[in-house]
Amino acid sequence: MSEERGLVLVVEDEAAIVELERLYLSGAGFGVHVEGDGREALAAVERLRPAAIVLDVGIPGLDGIEVCRALRARDDWTPVIFVTARDDEVDRVLGLELGADDYLTKPFSPRELVARVKGMVRRAAGPVAAPTRTVGGVRIDGARRRVDTDAGRVELTATEFDLLDRLMSQPGRVFTREQLLSSVWGVADYSSSRTVDVHIAQLRVKLGDAAGIVRTVRGVGYSVADEG
The missing domain is CATH 3.40.50.2300 (Response regulator)
Structure with missing residues (x-):
């Protein structure tokens, strides 16, 4: 085997x-x-x-x-x-x-x-090399795969981390569920987009007071707040 x-x-x-x-x-x-x-x-x-x-x-x-x-x-x-x-x-x-x-x-x-x-x-x-990003009080360290907010460390699964990192890679951009499925999960033809919705819900709970950076764009998908 x-x-x-x-x-x-x-x-x-x-x-x-x-x-x-x-x-x-x-x-x-x-x-x-x-x-x-x-x-x-x-x-x-x-x-x-x-x-x-x-x-x-x-x-x-x-x-x-x-x-x-x-x-x-x-x-x-x-x-x-x-x-x-x-x-x-x-x-x-x-x-x-x-x-x-x-x-x-x-x-x-x-x-x-x-x-x-x-x-x-x-x-x-994890990636060989990844940048550090900060959006709306959420800091994501790609190299150490660590997420911090003003309230402290946030423990994320590997999937949650990559989902947040993808959203934070382009603040203000709206990602469709299909785009997130393709870039985070690696498969674009899932029969249901519920996977993304459930993980976004998990992510928001874990981010606590900082959850507001993750925005739902009705009928389209998700983005993170553009602080610029």
């Missing part, structure tokens, strides 16, 4: 889904390790140090939400993509504070799963 891109931990208890995920992820150059139980998954993360985790919410033992919560509580920021059974679970699952990087709802395209995992691993690695 190839592991050119790193190891992906798949946490899933449905055999048919496991085999589909294993087939496509390994075909894309990832090593794949599977666990069907939340507690075993936590032990596997500690033991294997995967590049990314594909985490089903409804696993037995310790559910996916608690697995992600436990990882972030021990300051483990391995990229996590939630797999959920229903779209209306998304806000509850991501919870705005759990630190998930992305999500997919069943049924999903295995090719889209691979694209999302590739994007998470790429974002977690």
Whole structure:
């Protein structure tokens, strides 16, 4: 099994889904390790140090939400993509504070799963060099992948960081959801733009009093305030 891109931990208890995920992820150059139980998954993360985790919410033992919560509580920021059974679970699952990087709802395209995992691993690695930007009291240090506001440090996932960095790269420019999907997630043909909306909501919650720099342009997309 190839592991050119790193190891992906798949946490899933449905055999048919496991085999589909294993087939496509390994075909894309990832090593794949599977666990069907939340507690075993936590032990596997500690033991294997995967590049990314594909985490089903409804696993037995310790559910996916608690697995992600436990990882972030021990300051483990391995990229996590939630797999959920229903779209209306998304806000509850991501919870705005759990630190998930992305999500997919069943049924999903295995090719889209691979694209999302590739994007998470790429974002977690970070750019070779990136500038420092400041807009409206929000300071983003690309080299250290750090965000600060007047209230202090803001802990962002790799996806949230890249989303904010993209918006701040051109203050005042309005980015469509499709443009953000393409530049941040690396795929332009998603069937739904809800991914962007959910992550913008996460970002605003974490920015707190500075959230006003992220503006919704109705019917178009998002921008950050142009201080110039």
